[in-house]
Amino acid sequence: MDCIGIVGFGRMGSAAAESYINAGYKVYGWNRSLEKVDKVYGVEKITRLKDLPSKCSLIMVFVSDDDASAQVLYGKDGLFSGSSSDTVILNASTISPIHSKLAYDISHELNINYLHTPIMGGPKTLVEMRSLILVDGDKNLFKLVEGDLKIISRERLYLGPPPTASVVKLILNSIAFTNAEILSEVISLAEAWDVNLDKLYEAASKTWLKCIFDKYMRRILSEDYPSSFRMRLAAKDLFYTTASGYYKDIHMPIISMVSQLYLHASSLGYSEDDYSRIFKIFKRK
Numbered sequence: 001m002d003c004i005g006i007v008g009f010g011r012m013g014s015a016a017a018e019s020y021i022n023a024g025y026k027v028y029g030w031n032r033s034l035e036k037v038d039k040v041y042g043v044e045k046i047t048r049l050k051d052l053p054s055k056c057s058l059i060m061v062f063v064s065d066d067d068a069s070a071q072v073l074y075g076k077d078g079l080f081s082g083s084s085s086d087t088v089i090l091n092a093s094t095i096s097p098i099h100s101k102l103a104y105d106i107s108h109e110l111n112i113n114y115l116h117t118p119i120m121g122g123p124k125t126l127v128e129m130r131s132l133i134l135v136d137g138d139k140n141l142f143k144l145v146e147g148d149l150k151i152i153s154r155e156r157l158y159l160g161p162p163p164t165a166s167v168v169k170l171i172l173n174s175i176a177f178t179n180a181e182i183l184s185e186v187i188s189l190a191e192a193w194d195v196n197l198d199k200l201y202e203a204a205s206k207t208w209l210k211c212i213f214d215k216y217m218r219r220i221l222s223e224d225y226p227s228s229f230r231m232r233l234a235a236k237d238l239f240y241t242t243a244s245g246y247y248k249d250i251h252m253p254i255i256s257m258v259s260q261l262y263l264h265a266s267s268l269g270y271s272e273d274d275y276s277r278i279f280k281i282f283k284r285k
Helices: 013-023 051-055 066-074 098-107 121-129 139-152 163-194 197-205 210-221 230-245 253-270 275-282
Strands: 003-007 026-030 060-061 087-090 113-116 132-138 153-160
Touching: 003 051, 013 026, 013 121, 026 051, 026 066, 060 113, 060 163, 066 087, 066 098, 087 132, 087 139, 098 113, 098 163, 098 230, 113 132, 113 139, 132 139, 132 163, 139 153, 139 197, 153 163, 163 210, 163 230, 163 253, 163 275, 197 210, 210 275, 230 253, 230 275
Parallel strands: 003 026, 003 060, 060 087, 087 113, 132 153
Antiparallel strands: none
């Protein structure tokens, strides 16, 4: 396909739109605040969401949570209301398994082509074609659109039926956010005991922990690290993980506690900052 519609012009949606424009696609865009669409040069703005499927048969959704996803998919005048049998909707949002299954059920009833395609990576990895896209749903439909997904990824991994991609994405995110929080705690401990942080890193680099320190240590300590993944969204994903455990009678005490720490950091004014700023709550007097 050489045309794509983008729904949601936050950091990820804007980066995806930029990538497709650079690849020669015609890009149509919709966002609840339409002025955000204007910030990406070359995107044709669509004022009514339900009109987007008539402009382009392939649509990607980048919204923040279940509520926003439900609204743009099957809410009043949402994408499903304007879609035909030719429309393919790829939901790249990080959503709960409960919502994922519901969206699939509704799309199936309406005979709408729908896949869940959450993305591992941030805006920069989209532009640089380094992201990993997780996919669940109809495998033949995935094969049909995989070429379009190559524009923003290094790899596409088909996982099976829904809501597999949602569960895997939440698991991987929860591990990442928990590692960042734990490393923040121990860096604070090291500083309190006047441990040279370069020596701490040198010691860690001689163990399997090197990958965690390489990923997060400089990111945590940087005072001006750009926001790649917002604090409040980290709290949301961790909450979805614990809620998913609840529906399967699995208690997740550590992830639940870490979720509250990210929520607390958000309430202290770090909600729009990168989730690595969780370090700041341990630095406060």
